[in-house]
Amino acid sequence: MIRVLLADDHPVVRTGYRRLLEQAGDVQVVAEASDGDAAYAAFIAAPPDVLVTDLSMPGGGGMELIRRVLLRAAAARVLVFSMHDSPLLVRRALEAGARGFLTKASAPDGLVVAIRALHAGQRYLGPELPAALLQPREPQPETERLATLSAREFEIFKLLAQGHSSAECAQVLRLSPKTVANHQTLIKEKLGVVTSAALAHLALRHRVIDAAGA
CATH class of the missing domain: 1.10.10.10 (Winged helix-like DNA-binding domain superfamily/Winged helix DNA-binding domain)
Known part of the structure; x- marks a missing residue:
């Protein structure tokens, strides 16, 4: 069973994700959080197999959450699931330590596919995002x-x-x-x-x- 921590500031959205994931059969949402600070506390209390987080949240936001989690556990598997699809933002998330990025415009089963990929030790980008974003780049002035x-x-x-x-x-x-x-x-x-x-x-x-x- 893949243990997932779900961080998103919309309770209705989290409920929908939980139902979607638990229908997969091999995914269990073990904790939820509505802001970055609560998500970090939940991660420390019981580290999940995969952390799924939005970016726009109170409590430091998803990007700061990624950095804090990776400082605590360098091997943590973090999947960003966001409404934003800016290539620059995707790169920033990956450079911060996220292992995958999926937009909320993706097909519903895409979230399950992404979580399974990260759990298997792979990196993952949603099919709507250019694969080149996984490649390193030169720092921008x-x-x-x-x-x-x-x-x-x-x-x-x-x-x-x-x-x-x-x-x-x-x-x-x-x-x-x-x-x-x-x-x-x-x-x-x-x-x-x-x-x-x-x-x-x-x-x-x-x-x-x-x-x-x-």
Whole structure:
């Protein structure tokens, strides 16, 4: 039996995944978590065979969860199951230590296939993603990373660098908190930073903000 820890911040989505996986016959969801911190605690309490995680979650998010888990257990098998399919984001997840990446647009049985592959010691990419993403690449300069931000992402990046919270960004830009959280995940991955402090330092280096945060 393949023991799975499922991390996603939507209870209804987790319930659907659990039912799908347990119908497979050889997969058991042994724990669930709604945020990165809870998922990490569950992993430490009872390490699963495979950790399946979304990226856009409270508590540090899925990318930070991957890094924490891999620091704790280098052989951990982590599968990202996300609505995001940006090649840059997929690369970041794989470089952080994930062994597989599947988008939520995949066929329902794709999740079972991916979990079985990771459990067997293989790496896995969803069929909708280019296989070349599994190949190593040269580090991308910060200026090029900044250029990958969309206009909306750049607005949010600047506000975050100035010290605004996600909730404040949502209020200023008249967006939903979930939309800002999704953008924040993408921004950090595009820029190759993990913490808010690193994001602010990058903004200062490239004069997106000044020392006073303006």
